[in-house]
Amino acid sequence: MSYALNNFTGGEFGERLRYRVDLAKYRSGCRVMENFFPMPWGGVENRPGMVYLAPARSTGKILLIPFQFNVEQAYLIEATDQAFRFFRDGELLSGHITTPYSADELEDLCWTQSNDVLFLAHPNHPPAMLSRITTTSFRYETITGHSAYRAPFMDENSDGITLTASISSSGATAQITASDELFVSAMEGALIRWSSPITGNAINETFTGDATGEKVLRVRGSWTLTTGGSFVGTLHLERSEDGETFSAYRSYTVNAERSLNDTGYCEDRVYFRLRFSGWQDPPEGTLYECRAALSMEAYEDYGILSVNKVTDSTHAEALVVEELPATTTESWSFSAWDGCHGFPALVQFYSGDRLVFARTAAEPTRVWLSAVGDYLNYEAGTNADEAMLLTIKTGNGQGGVTGNAISFLGNRKELVIGSWAEIGSLKPKDESNPLAPDNKQYMPETSPGGAEFPPLPINDVLLFVRRGGENLMELSYNYMTDGYQAPDLTILRPEILSEGGGIKALALVQLPYPVVYCLRHDGVLASFTYNRSEEVTAWARQVTDGVVESIAVLQDPSGYDKVYLAVRRGSRLNIEELSRRDDGDTCSGIWLDAAKRFSFEEAVSQVTATHLAGLTVSAVADGIVYPGLVVSGSGVVTLPEEAKEITVGLPYVSTLETLPLEIMQAPESTFSDSKKNSSVLLKYYRSAGGSLRNSGSSKEHDLVFRRAADLANGPIELKTGTSKVVLPDRFDWERSVIAVQRDPFPMTILGLVNDLEAY
CATH class of the missing domain: 2.60.120 (Jelly Rolls)
Incomplete structure (x- = not known):
């Protein structure tokens, strides 16, 4: 048959x-x-084959990170012990930048990108930005140290501990006393948000000539200005950031027949005062005066302290970063991101133009969303475009609630939030309006939960790793059930990941056809050819004479995505690129690993490849294969015949x-x-x-x-x-x-x- x-x-x-x-x-x-x-x-x-690019900066642990500004401008970041190096089009750029991430911390690094800025999150270090300054240079800086940064804070103190400051002025160093044990040495560098109600919410001034008002109103939120009386001239509303230096804000020119009624809103705390100019004396027998009233509703004002030194459990020294509204308060809170409470481990974008961080050691189920379009602003508010925070009640997959930490964030139409036992989504409660502090809900969607790997978006689905790291799952929306489902993509090859110790990293190639690379802990690449619409779900294994340590993919305008690999071959650690498959009519492609290609105008019989020193290699010289060549200790490869086009490298089967x-x-x-x-x-x-x-x-x-x-x-x-x-x-x-x-x-x-x- x-x-x-x-x-x-x-x-x-x-x-x-x-x-x-x-x-x-x-x-x-x-x-x-x-x-x-x-x-x-x-x-x-x-x-x-795999083309050799350069030796790694060190032979220790390594992480490859893609930096994709666009398809024409793409960079490979080589992260090693406390350093980043950069490749562009396979060429190593000169120099490196220093980072705080040790070799042992690289596996916990998380990132997401917006144009030419890569946002980085790590549980042991402040969130950071890697910015492309020129086409060949980059800058690393922490978000928490940026001048535009607005810190998130933990929930207000609920233990009844009172704090007292020796001074409240901005820029001063204050001695802080707690009414009960509070401070530990790890709090040095933490911020304290110091709150107090503002009840004196109005000032009144009467002008009978050109003059500057004697009173100052501390304002935050909505304000109202009204006037009474008859007068001719200009009333000025002046504004100050520090309460001392005022500048023009709004001006009102009035004749004797019109009074004022104006309103406004100040998102930040400012100071207002009134001034009158251009006073005109009234006609004889007429009384002119301007009675001005500036008011606002009572509100909770705050100042910011930065802890410099912890003296003991009830005393600390702190810099007053923003003036305190009072010297004593029971309404205070520590910064959410600091060396004592931990730093966010996860970062992702939400489609509503918010940068999202999640999970610290102190708050493992908390999510922080930036203000819309303002990625450094995490000062929670109530308006639709302000920053927000929420605590996720992670489920156990059986209807109960657990304390499982958030394990990953995914960006779809909604924000996908994974924990070890459950996957849910954050979306607007009223989907006709955008996500906002008063229009949000977290909905459990499916179990089981996911491991700590950023999911891969492919068309309308997310691929994620199930807890345990031995199963690749497909999170997709089912219109029949109006909910999510998560089938196991390893069902036909259940050992494909477990036999290599589970998944170490994920990467996605989109062109020429979709392939998901699952880097296993044993250094083997489990590849998954995936095209759901055509029911293509096929596993294979890509092996080499060495151990793949890291993988990254960059898009390319050629129609073939570029796959970069960090490969440990014996005592050497190489940066290599998976060669593009040549679909021409001749054997012009590269089909050797750690390969290096040479081209000469005159035929030669020797080439030098120092990264292959001491190894047994094959060579393709003018189309003829010469196997079993031993490379000298200095890296010289001697061919049986002279040739012009020569490729040397490690054979594979x-x-x-x-x-x-x-x-x-x-x-x-x-x-x-x-x-x-x-x-x-x-x-x-x-x-x-x-x-x-x-x-x-x-x-x-x-x-x-x-x-x-x-x-x-x-x-x-x-x-x-x-x-x-x-x-x-x-x-x-x-x-x-x-x-x-x-x-x-x-x-x-x-x-x-x-x-x-x-x-």
């Missing part, structure tokens, strides 16, 4: 499913798919093994039959080299692609077509076909038609 396989979009199957012939994806699945990519249109192609060739279609089944596969008709596309064998034999049958038109011992053109390979075989209970590519050339398999016999 003819057993045709022309679709491999089922990817690798798990060993526990290798006999599930009844599954729809069985005929498109494989037992082994190593260093092959299943393509969304059915076939498979072996992966291209690409292997594809089908699932057992079984048929289960009533009334027929081959499960109980003995089988043999005597020949295979191979359908291939732009390929060279490779071999086929049956699972019952160790003998590989080389695929011959060279034709009479090809030059002897010279470069060969890639071939597209059909080849029949005879595979001597004997009957046995199980048969599968194995395709192997050991040569540094491309191999694309479109179909395998097997001559299967069963009895």
Whole structure:
């Protein structure tokens, strides 16, 4: 019987499913798919090589971060112990910048980007900004140290502890006394928001000539100005930030027949006073006077202190950053982000133009959203565009509430919030209006929860890692149930992540077709070709002679995204780039790892690749393969023949093994039959080299692609077509076909038609 396989979009199957012939994806699945990519249109192609770019700055722990301003201006950030370096178009830019992140802290770094600013979050350090200053230079600065930063604060004291300050003036150093034990040494550097009610909420001035009012009104929020009497001239409302230096704010020119009634709003605390100019004396026998009243509703005013030194549990020294409204208060709160209470571990954007931080050591279920368009403003307010905060009641997935910390943030139409047991969404309660402090709700959506990995947005879904790090899940909206669902994408290959110790990092390639890279803790890349609309969900494994430590993807205008890798090869740590697959007619691509390419006008027999010193490599020289070359201790590679176009690197093997060739279609089944596969008709596309064998034999049958038109011992053109390979075989209970590519050339398999016999 003819057993045709022309679709491999089922990817690798798990060993526990290798006999599930009844599954729809069985005929498109494989037992082994190593260093092959299943393509969304059915076939498979072996992966291209990895091109060596540079040695890492150090051989310790490393993290690669993408910095994508646009498709033309993209940078790779190499983060190592307390330093960032930058690559552009594969070239290392000169110099580095210093950061506070030690090598052991890099795995907890979280980031998101807005144009040319990368926002960084880490639980041990203040949130920060990495800004691109020029096309070749960057600046690192903390958000908390920026002049425009407005700090978030914890909930107000509820323990009845009273604080007393020795002085309230801005810029002064105050001695702070607590009525009960409060201070610990870790609070040095923390802020204290010092609140007190303002009840004197009006001033009145009477003018009978040009003069400046004697009274000052401390204002925050809405204010009202009214006048009475008859007068001619100009009344000035003057404003001050510090209560001492005033400048013009609003002016009202009035004749004897009109009085004033004006209102306004001050988001920040300011000071107002009144002044009159251009006074005109009244006609004889008439009384002129301007009776002005400036008022506002009573409000809770505040000042800010920065703790410099903790003397003991009830005494501290602090700088008055903003003037205190009173010297004693019971209404105070500590800053939410500081060395004592922790710093936010997560950062993400919300589609309503807010920057979102979440989870500190002291408040593991709290979320802070910036003011709209003002990413450094976290002073919570009540207006729709002001900053807001909320505490998420994370569920246990069974209707109960737990204290599980927030594990990830995702940006969709709503803000997706994951915890270990549950995933929910933050959205407007009234969806006809934007998210606001008085128009927000958190809704539990689905369980199980997610691990601490930023989810990957693909079209209308989010891919996230389930708690434990061994399952990739798909969070999607189900219009039939009006809710979210989260199917397991590893269901057909349940061991794909666990056998490597779970997921270490995630990255997404969108072009030429979507591939999700799941970097495992053992350094293997589990690749997942994903196209939900065409039901393509295929796992494969990409391995190399080394351990992949980190991965990052940058978009590129060529239509091929660039994949960058930090690869540990022995004692060396390299920065490498996955080569772009060359779809030309000749073997012009790179199919070796840690590869370096040389081009000369005159033929040479030696090249130098110091990063390969002491290793055994292969070389492709003018299209001819020379395997088993030993690189000298100084990095010199000596070729048997001279050549002009030379690529040297580490060889790797690409292997594809089908699932057992079984048929289960009533009334027929081959499960109980003995089988043999005597020949295979191979359908291939732009390929060279490779071999086929049956699972019952160790003998590989080389695929011959060279034709009479090809030059002897010279470069060969890639071939597209059909080849029949005879595979001597004997009957046995199980048969599968194995395709192997050991040569540094491309191999694309479109179909395998097997001559299967069963009895």
